[in-house]
Amino acid sequence: MNSDERIKDKKLRPEAFDDYIGQTNIVKTLRLFITALKKRGKSSEHILFYGPPGIGKTTLAYVVAKELGGNIKVTSGAAIQKSADLAAILTNLKDNDILFIDEIHRLPKTVEEILYPVIEENFLNIIIGQGPSARIVSLPISKITIIGATTKLALLSAPLRDRFGMILRLDYYTEDEMEKIIDRSAEILGLPLSKNSAKEIAKRSRRTPRFANRILKRARDIFDVDKHKIVDEGLLLKLFNLLEIDDKGLTNIDVKYLRLINDKFQNLPVGVETISTALSEDRQTVEEFIEPYLLQIGFIKKTPRGRVLTKKALEHLGIKGMQDKLL
Numbered sequence: 001m002n003s004d005e006r007i008k009d010k011k012l013r014p015e016a017f018d019d020y021i022g023q024t025n026i027v028k029t030l031r032l033f034i035t036a037l038k039k040r041g042k043s044s045e046h047i048l049f050y051g052p053p054g055i056g057k058t059t060l061a062y063v064v065a066k067e068l069g070g071n072i073k074v075t076s077g078a079a080i081q082k083s084a085d086l087a088a089i090l091t092n093l094k095d096n097d098i099l100f101i102d103e104i105h106r107l108p109k110t111v112e113e114i115l116y117p118v119i120e121e122n123f124l125n126i127i128i129g130q131g132p133s134a135r136i137v138s139l140p141i142s143k144i145t146i147i148g149a150t151t152k153l154a155l156l157s158a159p160l161r162d163r164f165g166m167i168l169r170l171d172y173y174t175e176d177e178m179e180k181i182i183d184r185s186a187e188i189l190g191l192p193l194s195k196n197s198a199k200e201i202a203k204r205s206r207r208t209p210r211f212a213n214r215i216l217k218r219a220r221d222i223f224d225v226d227k228h229k230i231v232d233e234g235l236l237l238k239l240f241n242l243l244e245i246d247d248k249g250l251t252n253i254d255v256k257y258l259r260l261i262n263d264k265f266q267n268l269p270v271g272v273e274t275i276s277t278a279l280s281e282d283r284q285t286v287e288e289f290i291e292p293y294l295l296q297i298g299f300i301k302k303t304p305r306g307r308v309l310t311k312k313a314l315e316h317l318g319i320k321g322m323q324d325k326l327l
Contacts, residue, residue: 023060023173064145065097065098083111087139099144125137258309271306
C-alpha cells in the first residue's frame with residue numbers, strides 16, 4: 001500500500017461531527033457537551049461508549065478530540081497492566097487532551113482503582129516506597145477528558161462505570177445510513193459506484209461501517225487489478241462470491257452454523273457447546289462472533305434448552321414446509 005492509499009484509508013474515519021453519519025442523538029449530546037466544556041474551560045464529565053464492535057466508538061473519540069482541539073492518546077485496557085503504565089501516560093497529557101481506553105473492562109483491578117481520583121478530581125495518587133515507610137503522593141493531572149469504550153458493559157465494574165458522567169450506547173446503523181457511509185467512503189477511495197452498488201453493499205454490511213469499508217477495500221482491489229471503469233453489478237457479484245457473503249450479509253461460517261442446526265439436529269434445541277464442537281470453533285467465537293448478527297436479524301432464538309432456527313432463517317435457507325420447533 002503506497003502513501004496515498006494509506007491517507008485515503010485514514011480519511012475513511014470522519015474527523016468532525018459534520019462528516020459523521022448516523023448515531024444522531026449521540027452526536028447531538030456530544031456537541032452539547034463540547035460546547036459547554038469550551039465555555040467552562042475544563043472537563044467536568046468523562047465519557048463511556050458501549051455497543052457492538054465496528055460501529056464507531058473509536059471514531060467518535062477521535063472526533064471529540066478534534067472538536068476540542070487537543071491530542072488523543074489511544075490505549076487499551078489489556079495494554080495497561082501496571083499502575084506505572086497508567087502514570088506514564090497521564091503525566092504526558094496536556095489540557096484538552098483525550099485519553100481513549102478501548103476495551104476498558106479489561107483494566108486490572110489495581111489500575112482501575114488508581115483511575116478513580118483521576119476521573120473525579122484530576123489527581124493521580126502514587127505510592128512511593130514499601131512497608132511502613134511507604135507514602136502516597138498526589139500529582140495533579142492536566143484537564144483531560146477520559147473516554148472509555150467497551151463491547152461488554154456488564155464486565156465493567158460498577159464503581160468505575162458510575163464515575164463516568166456520560167454513558168452512551170452506540171447502536172447498529174440503518175440501511176439508509178449505511179448507503180450514505182458507503183457513498184462517502186467510495187468517494188474518498190476514488191471508486192465510482194453504479195446506481196445500485198451502494199445499496200447492494202449496504203445489504204451485506206451487517207449494518208456496520210467497519211464491515212462495509214472492508215468490502216469496499218476488496219472492491220478496490222478487483223477494480224484496480226481487473227481495470228474496471230465502475231463498480232457495477234458484475235464486479236460486486238465476483239466480489240461477493242469471492243468473500244462468500246450472501247444478500248443478508250451471512251458469511252460461510254454463518255450458513256454453516258444454520259445448516260448444522262437444521263440438517264444435523266433437525267432444528268431441535270441444541271446447546272452452544274455442542275454447536276462449537278460440531279463447527280470446530282471455540283465457544284467464545286460462536287457466542288461473540290457468529291451468533292450476535294444472527295440474533296440481530298432474527299435468524300435464531302435462544303431457548304432454555306438451546307438454539308433453534310426461526311422461520312425467517314428456514315425461508316432464507318430455502319427450506320419449505322417446515323416450521324421452527326420452538327419450545
